[in-house]
Amino acid sequence: MPRFSIIVPVFKVQGFLRECLDSVLEQSYADLEVIAVDDCSPDGCGAILDEYAARDPRVRVLHLPRNVGLGRARNAGMPYAEGEFLFFLDSDDTLTPGALRAIADRLDETADPDVLVFDYARTYWWGGTRRNVLAHLLSEAGDGTFSAAGHPEILELLMVVWNKVYRREFVEREGFTFPPGYYEDTPWTFPVMLSAGRIATLDRICLNYRQRRQGNILSTTSRKHFDIHDQYQRVFAFVDSRPELARWRPYLHRKMGEHCLDILAKPDRLPACDKGEFFARTAALFREHRDGPVPPELRALLGGYARYRARRQAARAGGELVRRGQQARSAAVTRIKRGWSTAHELRPLDPELAVYSAFSHRGVLGDPGAVHRAARELAPHIRAVWVVRADQVALLPPGVEHVTPDSLDYRRVTARATYFVNNVNWPGSLVKREGSVHIHTHQGTPLKYMGADLLGKPGARHGFDVPQMLRRADRWDYSLVANRHSELAWDRAYPCHFTSLRTGSPRNDVLVRARPGDGLPVRARLGIPAGHRVVLYAPTRRDYVRGGHLDRVDLARFAEDLGEGHTLVVRLHPSLADGPARGAGLSELHRRGVVVDATDEPHVEELMLASDVLVTDYSALLFDYANLDRPIVVHADDWGAYAASRGAYFDITADSPGHVARSYRELARLFASGAWQDAESARLRAGFRARFCAFDDGRAAERVVRTLMLGERVEGPTPVVQVPAQAEHDVLTSS
Template structure:
């Protein structure tokens, strides 16, 4: 029998669930069972629970056949519990280190009380925390063990079940159970506090209570908030049936009315059209449960009590209007001041936003208005075929206008047509954020495609790394992310991270990356044509070196001795060097290219073509490794500064662990080790192939050549994503160079024209760029 049964209800929390589970499993105190109840979650939460259960027998997954709500899930967890004490933990919250040991010690010190109350701290997305405002109650002098009659002030603590340890016998004998619907905590918390004979306090923060920016169901306008009436009806029945509890009717009445007034005061609770009805029911409860001799509170709150007692919604509304006038006026003044000094185009843009939305217009952009590329380009090309009614317009910098491929419609920023399309387009597609001056209209739809799988820390995680966070406003970043309606994901790892580090209200599109479709659609002729275009001699082994940017360095600083490595690889191998797009041209690199030691492909416009051309990839921490893995060709990790990079930028997993699913192949930390890996053959050996296979299984799970189609169907056509991703063993990546065989299976069927029929020497590379 475990000491603790920790019950965790789980529903649509895949971005936070691992952190929650890890906080429990990492406790130094190990005598517990973690009962995690999957409440028929539509995301991958259930699969995550099974993954953890397979690794740790303390995890007990329970999968509900129907979604019943958090109360039902908790009840199911209690039914499976075996511990001496039951603890509840919400699946987006965490236990603090040492919490279980501290709770166990307090139980032992106080002789196994019915309840142990411990403290919590709110945690915020800006990486700060704030202890419970009533924390002094936990430190106040008093008996070690008491009933609530001896410490009635504790009834005013935040009404939640997850800061309490319940002795299981007390819980079951009391017949406590969570009701259906919102505010279910109210019933269990007060029934248990009022009946417990022995309560103890622990003056310690044991739970970190995550303050969600968005996604909190209680902060969503809905008639579900009407469940509060049933919860208080149940609670008053409980009290009325027990004469010894009648003394608490006055407290419960005051708490109930305060709660109803709070719900009515918040615009994110009851829908506006239903507030009068909610008020009417609240007034009925006021009259039904008003205890004899109740004294109205003083001040404005007392006036609201009076309005409720009379059932006068008009009087209540008048009170709200008076109280809100000053705040609203101040807000308008600030908005007026903010408008002063805007540029002349603002008026024009505002006028255009009054015109009807063009439902057949999409605006595309990539890498801060660079040339069409990456995931947005793949979506654009596929949309032309299966959603031809949607006309695409690209935004491109003025200095790049002469390089836009023929046939692509585009606009230059800050021109009249630019403001026209921003004001009226239905769809917006980008792999970064649009500028702050874009005002999203309610009818407009934003698709964020991103441009990599996160090895390095992204979003709000960057706050902990000064080099990465320098000059960044995270509030503005999240305000821009609030515009996203859809967020494309390349794999489950990415989905979980995007949902956590961008705490906004978007829908994840688990499609795979559209830009990777080409890796399953290109033919042998396509690969040969690209290599010829780049200048790779027939029969030569091409190694693509593509390092990522360093936040702690200014400018491109080669991590390799490029001349030594290029020569060391041997006469039959050519080194292609691709610097990060943040960097400009590098004179030293150009000199090496002029001397014929390597090929500088930094300015080559299409990264996917470089990957198709390369026999192997050498990179450090760049997300190119995840895309290249689709080709099932060797990947060598060159990581000479791993420790520095981890400390300066942070990582989501240990790339150098050597564990399957984390390391994609051979690791080198010096020039000599890198050269030896190629000259000795380890780069393409059996061990490297096994690691690559596990890496592909984890990070190329959805990529199969149809990602762009899935995105277009979901976003433009409002259809379910299809076709379903092919199993890994049924996918055929593009043929490797030099006639190396690959698995057979998928016949290329490219939306960009990449078929054997259309591909001709000298033309395939241009087709690939589209």
Template sequence: MPRFSVIVPAYKVQAYLGECLTSVLEQSYADLEVIAVDDHSPDACGAIIDELAARDPRVRPLHLPENVGLGRARNAGLELASGDYLLFLDGDDTLTPGALQGIADRLAATADPDVLVFDYARTYWTGRTARNQLAGLLAEDGPAPFRLDDRPALLSLLMVVWNKAYRRDFVERRGFTFPPGYYEDTPWTFPVLLSADTVATLDRVCVHYRQRRQGSILGSTSRKHFDVFDQYDRVFAYLDAHPELAPWRRVLFERMVDHLATVFVRRGRLPRGSHAEFLRQARAHYRRHRVPGARTRPRHLLVRLGAHRAYRLLSLASRCARGAGRRVRAARHALAAAALRLHYRVQLRLPLRADRAVFTRDAGGAYGSDPAALEAAFRALAPQIRTAWIARPEHHATLPAATRALRPGSAAYWTALARSTYLVHNADFDERMVKRPGQIVIQTGRGTPLKRLGLDLRDRPAVSRGTDFERMLRAADTWDYVLSANRHSTLVWERAFPAGYTTLEYGLPRDDVLLTATSADVARQRRSLGVPDGAVAILYAPTYRDYCHGQRRALDLERFLDRLGPHFVLLTRAHPSYGEPLIRTDGERMTDGERLIDVSDHPSVEQLCLAADVLITDYSALMFDYAHLDRPIVVYADDEEVYEATRGTCLDLRETPPGAIARDEDELIDIFETGHWCGSRSAHLRSRFRERFCPHDDGRAAERIVRRVLHGPNAWQPALVPLADRRPAPSDLAGRTDAPFPAVPRAGGPVPLVERL
């Protein structure tokens, strides 16, 4: 019995069917069967199904003797299904990479609910992709599973069958089947959601819903759109047969009226001359199923009165009122924008200020990372240059007292961009900025690249869709200098962003603190985070997943800590793009605040590195920064195939890993339980990794960069400290013999515990 039965009906979709079925068969989660139903399609759909079935035994072909329509074709597939869960996929749609693994993980985490609702994105024939606008309703916060009563807003989602996984025994017990005709999803989806005892959500795009230029059912003109009336009669008949569901009648009535109005007003659905007949039937349905207390909108009046002209007049009046308000607001904004543009043009005609430097990070983010380290170096080495930092108001408190705060879009902001000689960022400035002769732009980047970036993403449409590569390269043309930590970074930047800049391969300023901090700094940072004395602090910092909209929790944090024992503390840092922590508290399992500490909001990841004794990460550039400390690193890459297929990497970590690599949670736990994370093999791998990626960082990278920028290529530079002679900030546990940490044994001194083991 497979975990999933994926039912794919096919009729006149020969151009898309191969891609659809392949998207299922190539999933990383392979415990599945595909029931491909040829609905007597006159094209090559049947042959495509047979060809795939001959190559993959998981494909179960079913050829119907006559065309029965989408609903009945699905029913035929249902009769053959043997999986624990049922999924439906239309023959012109596709599953996203890793979708089934994500669904399986969420099912396991929510005790196998009757129904799991996941997300989708529309993919247009033009290449544009748009995620479901109501994706917020699929948030995984709060208890799960739940009943629909707890989250009734789920009924606002598009009522389709293919954005859900259904437990097969639940479907069979309830006797759910699809009716004939158009809009067959309606009398399936509403009853299924209303009847489910347990429901869960998955905040992840699992289906790409193809918006075909021609040939889709909803884009066709046909009297079959009148089938919508029979479908809602079936919905309300189900309510009549289940009196316990009566409280839902008003909600379904309102959904019906909205749906009928949508079918009517969408151009191209109803044949010419049939609109009046459709309105008469809609009015009859309104009266037949009306519920007292239901909301009344202009659309509802259209259906209730059957008055098309009155509806048009009401809609026109409403649009005019809204439009007048928008025009007033737009005029106000346009006037302010015009004044700022004029101000900027005036400033561009004034002389540059050689004593001005402007810095920013993440297009207005908090003070930190490489731009902040360079800003501090400018103030220390060139006090005659006045510095300013562009930040949104909520980040102004993070700035040093000596640094001027600039709000993005303000007049002072445009003045600084127009007249400052030095401009430093890790993400481009406003695209309307004009780089003047004499201005010097420094692109710091975001660390040593591991993920693909720039032009290397051209063959990764799931990530780069919508990216304007020409605009990206025009921005690169404004860069004078790009910072690099090593030869690998230099080569990647020059390939991914080909332009005329000069690469400063001097190391990264943000890492200076890792080489200059003292043991007192480390101890102070650990105390501020609440790390108990003598504990081994693990920093867990996974990176962003382009293929996953919500936070991906690949590690059971509590189980991981329980297995490691009381001497370990876990510092969890979520990627800033998600805006939420990795730690979650629910009614069943409460996190241990002393051993499981969320540090997602900490302003400095460098300070977190100082506090940690070991790093666990996946594809984050943080591993290259942390390597400067010469402390253990463990790579947890449980989705390597999916990540490589979507975003991809520009470096094969398997060739030069920074330490042990785990591919699932049990393997990660084993690495720590056996001591491999800090053993001699780990130290050897880390040494090779540091030789390749840490050649320049000796604590004075920011100084070298500032001297080079201000005084040219012949400027005096401090001598580079060889890698073997560097003394990075020591771990709090270094030298201890009673802790599971690989302290370096000194001549005549005690042998560390790990080496004894």
């Protein structure tokens, strides 16, 4: 008996069908059967299904003699299912890699519940991806099982059939089937969820819900939308047949009203001539099943269609007035702020005021944070003010003075500050006054193209205004560099009037000065067992993939292959922290203790100190990590695509800080054999350190403060070796 019976109804999806089937049959978890139901599709779907069935015994195909619709096609497949759990997959959607393994593990963990609800992401025809906005409800449901009565919020999730798996014995015992017509998921999902005694959740994106350019069948203009009334009648009939479910009638009454009004409000759902009739049927159904007070937003259903239309038009007119008022207020606020800035710009600069920001106002972080800490010790008379987003203020260390972006206080301090320290550009509205000192720290040593070099890489600069960025960079007075390579790259990427300062990277001071045991507090906070070898995996984003995220490593497999005594710590690129990348498996693996998700750790330097080896692809983190003189493994299985799309100043696979793995198999072999820390790894790292850690001596932050804030003459760092001429040639001639 297979674990999963995946029922796939198929109709006019020949362009998507192979991708759907491949996403199932190529899953790492193979204990499954596919029951594909050809709903008399007039295109090539039937032949495609037969082709897959001929080469994979797990696929069974049913060819229906006539088209019966989505719900009845699912019904046709159910009697053939032999699996423990039913999974209804639409034939234009796809499973994410590792989805079935994650679902199976969660079913084992919760002792086979009646229903398991998992997460999904909408994938748009133009390439965008957006995670379910209510995904938080899955994690908030807890680790165990529950009923809808115990956690009613679960019913706020999209009421569809395909974001769940169902214990077949439960479905057969209750006799659940799909009705004909549109909105067939409604009279399936509500009865199933209300009847299930044990529901579990999985906070992981297991399915990509394809959003076609012309929408799905429910977005077409048709009288078939009238089917919604019959579907809710079926829901109420089911509840009436189960006295123990009577408490749900008010809830279902409200959901029915909201659902029908939502259909009516859509401009492209119903023919204009049918809207009055649809409203009348909805109102009649609403009155028939009324059970208790009517919410204010649904009282329109107690009147006629003319009154409903009048209220809609009044609401639209009111909304337009509100919008115009908001625009007027916004313009007035802008004028006030501009005047406030101008007034303060008439006053002299404050020689003892410094303004800091890092990573687009995310807090006391990175190089600016290191300079700030050094300034508090060496130049305490210089007042430090940080620009921090409102949602990050609570995370600031005690005693840090701050302003929020574009506030009046922000305008005041930026109008009068002498020193500006940032690792990204300040907004264009900030005026550089004569006598002010702008210090740009960058965000590490560049491997990928930056600045003006992106002009030749249209894909990488998509949505990025290079001329505007250079105008903002014109305000820089000093550019901090950690090596000769960076100096050459920044001079080329930012053709502006600044002075390169060979200070080293301030944030790397803690790495250069690292002592045994410095990482122990971080390990303890992350829950890493004592004595474990810590592997830090830090992939970067991809410019050739919309959204930037691409799964290059199966994290569960990597953690398993590392074996006992190892902990895999994962840190995604900061730009991916709030996207769907973590929901595609990382968050669930962290919850189960398979890996440690350290993406939200604010100080990456602490993670580096806590680790024994770095595995990365093309992240600038590898330049910083080299200061620890610990092993680095470069996973470069898509170097060609990455370099072609983004551009690179040199070939990291040829001038690597350690062994290079060009496939997962090679990566696993390096760790299984111990080669990741052999003599060759040490030799490669020594050469890399000589080239890219030349100016990092542990005194970078002090050097910045003494030189640029206190005006002292400070001896600069002495490079360990001269930078090879060929290395300079690489930067100056790469294209």
